[in-house]
Amino acid sequence: MIxxxxxxxxxxxxxxxxxxxxxLSPKSESSAPAxxxxxxxxxxxxxxxxxxxxxxxxxxxxxxxxxxxxxxGEKVKxxxxxxxxxxxxxxxxxxxxxxxxxxxxSKPAKPEFLxxxxxVVSCDPVVVQGNFAYVTLRGGTRCNRGVNRLxxxxxxxxxxxxxxxxxPMQNPHGLxxxxxxxxxxxxxxxxxxxxxxxxxxxxQTRFLTDVKSFDVIPLRQxxxxxxxxxxxxxxYADPVKMKLLSKIPVEP
Amino acid sequence: MPQLCLKMDHGILLLCLALLGGCIPQDxxxxxxxEGYRPVYISRETMIKIAVTAPQPLKNPGKIYVxxxxxxxxxxxxxxxxxxxxxPTAPRTIAFLxxxxxxxxxxxxxxxxxxxxxxxxxxxISSPEAVRVVKRIAGVFPTQKHPAYTNVVFECVDDSRGVxxxxxxxxxxxxxxxx
Numbered sequence: 568m569i570x571x572x573x574x575x576x577x578x579x580x581x582x583x584x585x586x587x588x589x590x591l592s593p594k595s596e597s598s599a600p601a602x603x604x605x606x607x608x609x610x611x612x613x614x615x616x617x618x619x620x621x622x623x624x625x626x627x628x629x630x631x632x633x634x635x636x637x638x639x640g641e642k643v644k645x646x647x648x649x650x651x652x653x654x655x656x657x658x659x660x661x662x663x664x665x666x667x668x669x670x671x672x673s674k675p676a677k678p679e680f681l682x683x684x685x686x687v688v689s690c691d692p693v694v695v696q697g698n699f700a701y702v703t704l705r706g707g708t709r710c711n712r713g714v715n716r717l718x719x720x721x722x723x724x725x726x727x728x729x730x731x732x733x734x735p736m737q738n739p740h741g742l743x744x745x746x747x748x749x750x751x752x753x754x755x756x757x758x759x760x761x762x763x764x765x766x767x768x769x770x771q772t773r774f775l776t777d778v779k780s781f782d783v784i785p786l787r788q789x790x791x792x793x794x795x796x797x798x799x800x801x802x803y804a805d806p807v808k809m810k811l812l813s814k815i816p817v818e819p
Numbered sequence: 820m821p822q823l824c825l826k827m828d829h830g831i832l833l834l835c836l837a838l839l840g841g842c843i844p845q846d847x848x849x850x851x852x853x854e855g856y857r858p859v860y861i862s863r864e865t866m867i868k869i870a871v872t873a874p875q876p877l878k879n880p881g882k883i884y885v886x887x888x889x890x891x892x893x894x895x896x897x898x899x900x901x902x903x904x905x906x907p908t909a910p911r912t913i914a915f916l917x918x919x920x921x922x923x924x925x926x927x928x929x930x931x932x933x934x935x936x937x938x939x940x941x942x943x944i945s946s947p948e949a950v951r952v953v954k955r956i957a958g959v960f961p962t963q964k965h966p967a968y969t970n971v972v973f974e975c976v977d978d979s980r981g982v983x984x985x986x987x988x989x990x991x992x993x994x995x996x997x998x
Contacts, residue, residue: 634929
């Protein structure tokens with residue numbers, strides 16, 4: 568415990584010493600304003616000095632090196648039914664009603680198409696961790712005739728994503744992954760929690776049926792959930808015994 | 820203020836409907852009355868009015884965005900709740916950004932990027948009580964041509980009536996559009 572709390576202090580002290588020593592050098596990247604974090608349902612994604620947005624058919628690139636002055640850049644045609652964008656490393660994972668598309672953004676202003684993982688027509692947000700992408704497919708009125716399921720896709724070869732696992736779901740919306748835990752919002756039916764000890768094979772550990780889940784973000788042990796009933800926050804330090812921290816209910 | 824404008828707009832909308840009603844006899848037996856979706860229009864002038872107001876209750880929460888200890892929760896098609904989440908056990912809603920037609924956002928430092936119906940806006944939120952739109956890129960996002968549902972009927976979009984910022988369910992007379 569002591570080591571845990573002292574070590575970061577030492578490291579920051581060392582960093583501070585470093586900083587003061589180089590105060591005359593030009594501003595480094597670390598002084599750039601920090602980008603925030605969105606959920607899997609997002610159509611906006613910040614990566615470095617680019618803002619990527621997707622609409623129904625197009626990926627837009629905006630240069631935000633000067634934060635107050637976004638400048639419109641490339642427009643990339645993506646096909647139809649584009650739903651979401653998830654930045655991971657220097658790659659962009661784009662969810663659409665016909666599949667997941669992977670773009671290389673190592674040249675940030677000019678994202679380059681790498682591959683497409685096609686599936687049946689339905690809505691499909693995606694999140695990525697390590698070598699695996701987790702994709703939920705949702706059917707229903709807005710999402711055509713699609714099925715409801717969670718797919719695990721091996722993306723270790725970004726040019727050739729391969730589906731390795733699939734689980735039936737009920738009405739999946741947003742999802743989020745952090746370390747060994749995957750959270751999947753099942754819309755008004757609740758929230759499912761999966762153990763990722765084997766990242767290729769999520770194993771369901773909990774199904775919280777009392778929290779309606781549309782968008783979810785797991786971040787620093789706090790799971791944020793929005794749904795029809797409001798904003799909920801859970802402590803997931805122990806994912807099997809998630810603890811409700813607070814809620815801001817919807818008011819009629 | 821924006822609420823007032825929206826209300827005024829609804830007023831105008833109702834007036835328009837009333838005028839239409841005057842032209843088309845209500846009891847024409849040939850009329851087909853059907854439940855469907857009706858576009859909610861606002862004028863471009865109203866659309867671009869972005870304002871900060873006192874905290875508002877959550878009504879129809881959408882996507883979430885996190886920046887540091889702040890949470891941003893979208894109120895579908897209306898704007899963004901700004902929440903101080905220093906203590907996740909006691910989050911505090913501190914302001915509401917009224918942004919017509921908003922569903923998405925991202926934050927870099929103290930700069931918030933949001934969709935304002937068809938436009939991308941950059942909003943300086945360094946002092947949340949006095950937010951400023953510092954840049955607007957008009958017409959980057961497509962206008963809504965249909966509700967986000969299939970197998971439904973809806974009133975066709977008439978661009979001359981303004982920008983569509985949402986859809987409301989209701990009884991329609993002779994709806995011409997279908998999806």
